[in-house]
Amino acid sequence: MAGVSAAVAEKLVRLGIYGDADLLLHLPLRYEDETRVTAIRDARPGIPAQFEVEVVSSEVAYRPRRQLVARVRDATGDLTLRFLNFYPSQQKALAPGARLRVFGETRGGFFGEEIIHPRFRVLHGDEPLPDRLTPIYPTTAGLGQSVLRKLVQRALDKADLTDTLPDALRRRSATADFGDSLRFLHQPPPDVSLADIEARNHPAWRRIAFDELLAQQLSLRRAYTARRARGAPVLEGTGALTWRLLDTLPFKLTGAQQRVWREIAADLAQPHPMARLLQGDVGSGKTVVAALAMLRAVEAGHQAALMAPTEILAEQHYRKLAAWLEPLGIEVAWFAASVKKKARDAWREKVSRGETPIAVGTHALIEAGVEFDKLGLAIVDEQHRFGVQQRLALKKKGQSAHQLTMSATPIPRTLAMSYYADLDVSVLDELPPGRTPVVTKLVDEGRREQVIGRVHDACRAGRQAYWVCPLIEESEALQLKTAQETYERLTAELPDLEVGLVHGRLKADEKAAVMAAFAKNQIQLLVATTVIEVGVDVPNASLMVIEHAERFGLSQLHQLRGRVGRGIADSACILLYAQPLGETARARLKIIFENSDGFEIARLDLHLRGPGEFIGKRQSGAPLLRFADLEDTQMVEEARAAAELLLRDYPQSAEAHLARWLAGKEELLKA
Ligand code: ADP
Ligand code: MG
Numbered sequence: 265m266a267g268v269s270a271a272v273a274e275k276l277v278r279l280g281i282y283g284d285a286d287l288l289l290h291l292p293l294r295y296e297d298e299t300r301v302t303a304i305r306d307a308r309p310g311i312p313a314q315f316e317v318e319v320v321s322s323e324v325a326y327r328p329r330r331q332l333v334a335r336v337r338d339a340t341g342d343l344t345l346r347f348l349n350f351y352p353s354q355q356k357a358l359a360p361g362a363r364l365r366v367f368g369e370t371r372g373g374f375f376g377e378e379i380i381h382p383r384f385r386v387l388h389g390d391e392p393l394p395d396r397l398t399p400i401y402p403t404t405a406g407l408g409q410s411v412l413r414k415l416v417q418r419a420l421d422k423a424d425l426t427d428t429l430p431d432a433l434r435r436r437s438a439t440a441d442f443g444d445s446l447r448f449l450h451q452p453p454p455d456v457s458l459a460d461i462e463a464r465n466h467p468a469w470r471r472i473a474f475d476e477l478l479a480q481q482l483s484l485r486r487a488y489t490a491r492r493a494r495g496a497p498v499l500e501g502t503g504a505l506t507w508r509l510l511d512t513l514p515f516k517l518t519g520a521q522q523r524v525w526r527e528i529a530a531d532l533a534q535p536h537p538m539a540r541l542l543q544g545d546v547g548s549g550k551t552v553v554a555a556l557a558m559l560r561a562v563e564a565g566h567q568a569a570l571m572a573p574t575e576i577l578a579e580q581h582y583r584k585l586a587a588w589l590e591p592l593g594i595e596v597a598w599f600a601a602s603v604k605k606k607a608r609d610a611w612r613e614k615v616s617r618g619e620t621p622i623a624v625g626t627h628a629l630i631e632a633g634v635e636f637d638k639l640g641l642a643i644v645d646e647q648h649r650f651g652v653q654q655r656l657a658l659k660k661k662g663q664s665a666h667q668l669t670m671s672a673t674p675i676p677r678t679l680a681m682s683y684y685a686d687l688d689v690s691v692l693d694e695l696p697p698g699r700t701p702v703v704t705k706l707v708d709e710g711r712r713e714q715v716i717g718r719v720h721d722a723c724r725a726g727r728q729a730y731w732v733c734p735l736i737e738e739s740e741a742l743q744l745k746t747a748q749e750t751y752e753r754l755t756a757e758l759p760d761l762e763v764g765l766v767h768g769r770l771k772a773d774e775k776a777a778v779m780a781a782f783a784k785n786q787i788q789l790l791v792a793t794t795v796i797e798v799g800v801d802v803p804n805a806s807l808m809v810i811e812h813a814e815r816f817g818l819s820q821l822h823q824l825r826g827r828v829g830r831g832i833a834d835s836a837c838i839l840l841y842a843q844p845l846g847e848t849a850r851a852r853l854k855i856i857f858e859n860s861d862g863f864e865i866a867r868l869d870l871h872l873r874g875p876g877e878f879i880g881k882r883q884s885g886a887p888l889l890r891f892a893d894l895e896d897t898q899m900v901e902e903a904r905a906a907a908e909l910l911l912r913d914y915p916q917s918a919e920a921h922l923a924r925w926l927a928g929k930e931e932l933l934k935a
Contacts, residue, residue: 268415275407276415284419285924290412291449291472291891292399294462298367299393299454305340307370307377315366316387317343322358334358336366343370344378363387396451397458416450428475428921430914433906445471464891473892474903477682479925480889481907482918484685489911491686492536496664497640499532501563506556508592513552520694521549527690528557528668532564532641538666541684544692545862546672546826547699547801551581553692554643555588557668562594562621566640570624571658573649575600575772576779576795581645582624589622599625599632602772608632630657643668672826673819674862676870678894681904693863702829702837704857706813709842715809716757718838723761723788727833728805731791732824733767734812743793744769750811751791762786767793794820796827803831813839813856814849818869821856848872871895 265273265283281287302313315338322334332347332355345366347354358364368382401412425443427434434441440448445468452461460466464473510517517525524542531538544550558568570585572578578600586596597611597620608628614620618637623629627650644650644658647669669687680689707715719729733750736743744767751765764787766778775795781787783802790796790805794816808828813821821839829835841853855868894900910918 267418272407272411275404278404279402279407284423287416287419288423288425288446289472289890289925290401290416293402294400295397295452295458296367296400297454297458298365298398299395301365301393303340304338304343304377307343309371310369312367312369315343317364317366319358319360319362319364321360322355324355332358336364342376344373344375345382345384346373346378346380348381357384357386395454397454397456399450399452420447420450426920428917428924429478429906430910430917433909433914439474440467440471442471442475444468464893469891470899473896474899474906475921476889476925477892477900477903478906478910479921480682480892481685481903482910482922483926484683485907485911486918486922487686488539491539494536494664496535496537496666497564497566497638498535499561499564499566499640499666501560503563505559505563505592505594509552509555509559509588512588512591515696517552518549518692518694518696520544520692521553524690524692525553525556527688528553529560531688532557532560532666537664538668538688539686540668540688540690541680542668542670542690542692543674543680544670544672545674545695546823547695547830548672548692549696550645550670550672550692551584552588554581554645554668554670555585557641557643558585558622559589559592559594561640561666564640566638567615567618567621567623567636568641568643569622569629569636569639570643570645571629571650572624572626572645573647574795575602575626576766576775576800577645578624578626579776579779580801585622585624594622595620597623597625599623599628599634600772601626601628602776603628627654630654630661639665641666641668643670645670646673647671648673672823672862674866676863676867676894678897678900679870681900682889682892682894685904685907698832700829700832700834701860702825702835704825704860705836705838706853706857707838707840709812709840712840715838715840716754719789719807719809720758720761722807723758726804727807728782728785728787728802729789729807729809730796730805730824730827731789732796732808732810733791733793735794735815735820737815740768743767747791747793754789754791758789761788763789763791765791766795768795794824796824800827801830802827804833806831806833806835808835808837809840810837811840812842814841814845814853816852818852818855818865818872821852822862822865825856826862 265276265281268276279290281290296312298314300314301316304315307313317336317338320335320337320342322332325331325333329348332350334345336343336345364384364386366379366382366384368379370377370379399413400409403409403412425446427442429439429442448468449472456466461469528540531540542550542553554570558570561568570581572581582596582598589596597615599608599611611620612632612634615623616635616637623634642658642661642665648671675684719731722729731750731754733747736746747765747767751763755763764778764782766775770778778787782790785804806828808825810816810821810824825837828837839853839856845853851872855865859865859868892899910921
C-alpha cells in the first residue's frame with residue numbers, strides 16, 4: 265500500500281487491507297468517549313471514563329509481582345494506576361507533577377479506587393478535548409490504534425465518497441448518505457448513543473450493511489447474467505425414456521418431485537447453461553430427479569455425468585442408477601478409485617466415443633481424464649464436500665454443459681438468497697409418503713448398557729442399527745483408533761450379532777464390501793465414523809446410536825439421523841452425550857431434539873454460528889459478509905431488489921458500487 269512502510273503494509277494485509285478502499289471499510293469495533301472529563305469522585309466501577317489528573321508519586325513495586333504503580337489525583341479525589349507490563353518510557357512519563365489524561369475503568373482495589381492498564385497521555389499545556397468519539401479498530405499485533413486512525417483519516421480525506429445509489433433508490437429506502445455514514449462511523453459526534461451505534465442498528469451501520477449486501481447481490485447477479493449469455497445444448501426430449509422410468513418405479517413421484525422436475529426440464533430446454541441447486545432434506549428423493557434429468561439429456565442425444573464426494577455415496581448412486589436405467593437399455597459407466605485400471609480405461613474409451621451415455625463416479629471422474637463426447641448435463645451431489653480445486657476442474661469440464669448441484673444440507677432462505685444468488689434454487693420440501701418419523705432420544709453416557717440392550721433387541725427383531733463413533737476432530741489417527749475399539753467392544757458385548765466396521769481409511773473395495781453386506785442384512789450392526797453421514801440408504805436400518813453427540817455439528821447430526829426412518833419400522837436415533845455439556849453443545853442438542861425439519865434446524869444453526877459453515881469453501885479467500893446480518897430478511901430482500909433495479913436501469917451505478925466494494929475480490933467469489 266502506498267504511503268506506509270513495508271512493515272505496516274504487511275500488518276495491514278493481515279487485516280485484509282490492501283488499499284484506501286479497504287481502509288475506509290475497516291470500521292470500528294467500538295468507541296471510547298474521550299470528549300469529556302469525569303471527576304474522580306464521580307467514577308463508577310466498570311464504566312469506562314476519562315480523568316484529568318496530576319501524578320503524585322510512582323514506583324515499581326515487586327509484590328505480588330513486578331509492576332508499575334502510580335498515585336494520581338484531581339481536585340475531587342485520588343486514584344491508583346497499575347501497570348503489570350510497562351516500558352521504561354511509561355515509567356518516565358509518570359514522573360511526579362506530570363499532568364495526564366487517563367482513560368479506563370475504575371474498580372475498587374485494596375488501596376482504594378484503581379485502574380489497571382489505563383490508556384494515558386501526558387498533557388503539555390492546554391489541549392482541547394476531542395470533539396468526536398474515539399474509534400477502536402480491529403487490529404493485529406504491533407499495529408497501534410493511533411496508526412490506524414491516522415491512516416483512516418488520510419483515506420477519508422482523499423477518498424471519493426460519492427454515493428453509488430441513484431437518488432431514486434435512496435429516496436425510496438430512505439437510506440443515509442454513504443459518505444456521511446462512513447464519516448459518522450469512523451468519527452461519531454459525542455451525542456450519539458453508544459449502545460445504538462455499538463449494536464449496529466444506527467442508520468449509518470444499516471447503510472453500510474445494505475451496501476455490502478448490494479455488492480454481493482450485484483456480483484452474483486452479474487455472474488448469473490453472464491452465464492445466461494453463454495450457450496449450451498438445448499436438451500429437449502420425447503419423454504420416451506423418462507416415462508419408461510416413471511413406469512417402472514415402485515412409487516409415484518411426490519408433488520415436490522414433480523414440480524422440481526418440471527423446473528429442471530424447463531431449464532434444460534434453454535439454450536444457455538442451467539445452474540441450479542436442488543435442495544432437499546435427507547431422504548426427500550433427489551436421486552430419482554437426477555435420474556430423470558440424465559435421461560432427458562440422453563433423449564436429446566447427449567451424455568450426462570453424476571459425481572459424488574465419497575466412494576460410498578457414488579457407488580450407491582451407481583447401483584441405483586444402473587438398476588433403474590440398464591433395463592431401459594442405457595449403460596452406466598462407473599469411475600472410482602476401486603475400479604480396476606483396465607475396466608476404467610474401457611469405460612473411458614466408451615464414454616469418449618459417446619457409446620456410454622451416462623457416467624457416475626467420485627472425483628476419479630474428473631481425474632481419470634475422462635473426455636465426454638457430448639456432455640450435456642453435469643450433476644454434482646453434495647458439492648460443498650468437494651475441494652475447491654476439484655470444483656474448479658469440474659466447472660471447466662462442464663463449461664457449456666447444464667449443471668445441477670444437489671444438497672441435503674438445507675440452506676436457510678436468506679443465505680440462499682444472498683450467497684447463492686447466482687444460482688436458481690429448487691426445493692424438495694416434501695418427504696415421500698410412508699416415512700416413519702424418527703424418535704430422537706437424549707441419553708446420558710452412563711446409560712450406555714441400556715442402549716446396547718436396545719440395539720440387541722432391535723437387531724434380534726430383524727432390524728439393523730448404526731453405531732456412530734465419537735468425532736475426534738483433532739486427530740484422524742485417534743478417530744480411527746476409537747472406531748476400531750468401539751467395534752471390538754461391541755463385537756464382544758454382542759456376540760450373537762454380526763457387527764461390521766466402516767471408516768474413511770478402509771480401501772474403497774473393503775468399504776464397498778462392508779456396505780454391501782449391510783445392505784443385504786448380513787451385517788446387523790454397523791459401527792461407523794461419519795463416512796455414513798451423506799446419502800447412505802438402507803431402509804431396514806431403524807436405529808442409530810451416536811456416541812458423544814455433543815461433539816457433532818447440527819447439520820451433521822441431522823444428516824446422520826436421516827439414515828434411519830427410511831423404512832416402515834419405527835425408528836429411533838439415540839444421542840449419547842457426556843457431561844459436562846458446554847453451552848453451545850447443550851443448545852445444539854436441544855435443537856436437534858426438538859426439531860426434525862432440516863430447514864428449521866439450518867435456520868437455528870445459522871443463528872447459532874453465522875453463515876461461515878454453511879457455505880463451506882465456496883467463498884474461500886473472499887470475505888464473508890462483515891457487516892450485514894443474514895437474519896435481517898427484509899434487508900436481504902431489499903438489496904436483491906435494488907441489485908436488479910441497478911443492473912437494469914443504472915448500470916453505471918452498479919459498476920461504481922462493485923468497484924468500491926469488490927475491487928479485485930470478485931474472482932474469489934466465483935469459485
Ligand atoms: P436423498 O434426497 O436423500 O438423496 P434418495 O434419493 O436417496 O434421497 O431417496 C431416499 C429413498 O426414498 C430412496 O430409497 C428412494 O428410492 C425413495 N423414494 C424417492 N422418491 C420416492 C417417492 N416419491 N415415493 C417413495 N419413495 C421414494
Ligand atoms: Mg442423496
